[in-house]
Amino acid sequence: MFENLSDRLGGVFDRLTKQGALSEDDVRTAMREVRVALLEADVSLPVARSFVKAVTAKATGSAVTKSVTPGQQVVKIVHDELIKVLQGEDEPEALRIDNPPAPILMVGLQGSGKTTTTAKLARRLQEREKKRVLMASLDTNRPAAMEQLAVLGQQIGVDTLPIVKGESATQIAKRAKQQASLGGYDVFILDTAGRLHIDQVLMDEVQAVRDIAQPRETLLVVDGLTGQDAVNVATEFDGKVGVSGVILTRMDGDGRGGAALSMRQITGKPIRFVGLGEKMDALESFDAQRIAGRILGMGDIVTLVEKAQEVLEVEQAERMMKRFQKGLFNMNDLKGQLEQMQKMGGMQSIMGMMPGMQKMAKQAEAAGMDDTAVRRQIALISSMTKKERANPALLQASRKKRIATGAGLDVAELNRLLKMQRQMADTMKKMGKMGKGGMMKQAMRAMTGRGGGLPDMANADPAKMAEATKMLQDPKGLGGQLGKAGLPGGFSGLFPKK
Incomplete structure (x- = not known):
């Protein structure tokens, strides 16, 4: 949804934010590109005209062009105008389903x-x-x-x-x-x-x-x-x-x-x-607000967490957390992670909701790192015995050949899966020990103010949600560690290089 428009606008705003100082001509040139992007996205001409006119009027003032971060200011104005176009002047009302039936x-x-x-x-x-x-x-x-x-x-x-x-x-x-x-x-x-x-x-x-x-x-x-x-x-x-x-x-x-x-x-x-x-x-x-964020590549953490709440029980999450903190991550754990990803809409859907991950999602898809690959990985794990899933170290040449044949795949693909499992196990152990109370607990506290369980979105503090988003984006923090492991925040580790 909105992929074409998001790509076009992303290119325009990348140039704006890299320029540093902006003149009014720079802003007007960018807005002409925005107008073309909207029309190519099949937005009606009157809506495109009024949108560009409103953004240009707000973005060409000296308060923006002479500010410290003019490019980011323009992006914020576009974000706010997108919300206004999508929502109108008033907050949407909930469905009127009181007084039954x-x-x-x-x-x-x-x-x-x-x-x-x-x-x-x-x-x-x-x-x-x-x-x-x-x-x-x-x-x-x-x-x-x-x-x-x-x-x-x-x-x-x-x-x-x-x-x-x-x-x-x-x-x-x-x-x-x-x-x-x-x-x-x-x-x-x-x-x-x-x-x-x-x-x-x-x-x-x-x-x-x-x-x-x-x-x-x-x-x-x-x-x-x-x-x-x-x-x-x-x-x-x-x-x-x-x-x-x-x-x-x-x-x-x-x-x-x-x-x-x-x-x-x-x-x-x-x-x-x-x-x-x-x-x-x-x-x-x-x-x-969420849709505007997706269009501008800002992600949609709220929807991502809501999807997680739907597919993962709090008790199950806490059991997983305890295992991960001890560095326990076998093939059963990996299969559970992959299946949860599928339940949440698949890898492309999840990556599309992560801040700054939309471009990476396209690169992953082009490289064959898609939901088909995830299904192949699940098939390989399903071909293993209970003992093999619990202890992947048992897998020697003869066992590998049997498992790959059972899944209809090559031994090389099984080797890549085993490498991924080892990387994720190592990363989970590091995350459990890193920082005060462990990085996993930090992420949970950032989103909920509590020490465990899934985020309570109804009572989440917006400031803490923003803090959690920063942690996911930080290459030196949680996001970087997750990236190595192949979890939301990175995903690159899901498909180690051959």
């Missing part, structure tokens, strides 16, 4: 990922918000649409309204409303039918369902890959149905991101969530 109406064109997004949202509300959710498919046109939602409901453990053949969309909406009330549900989500294009029949049906359900939220699901057409669709739906928020899907496949940058300013509607993959947990809250 709260109805949510999902609308959009056919093919935008509406049914899958309905299931993702239901899972999110049930697991994160602890809400009891009922889903209902109102799509009587698309073959197997109702069955699709029912199957997704079974996969994620969310109830779906029983299918009754022959009912109209309005009859299903009435039954869902009644079932939600009688069944004690906190939220019921209505997945309406779509069309290949906006027509009167579609709008009449959605309006009729809206009048019955009286939704607290009407969420428009649009395909982010359609670029500016997504903005046009949002404008049309809002004018005829009334939209309270937007969910952009397939944003993981859009390197431009123009729809996200144009949506709020043109439609006035907030982007609530973005879909970043096919998995049921691949739905993220749209936070303007």
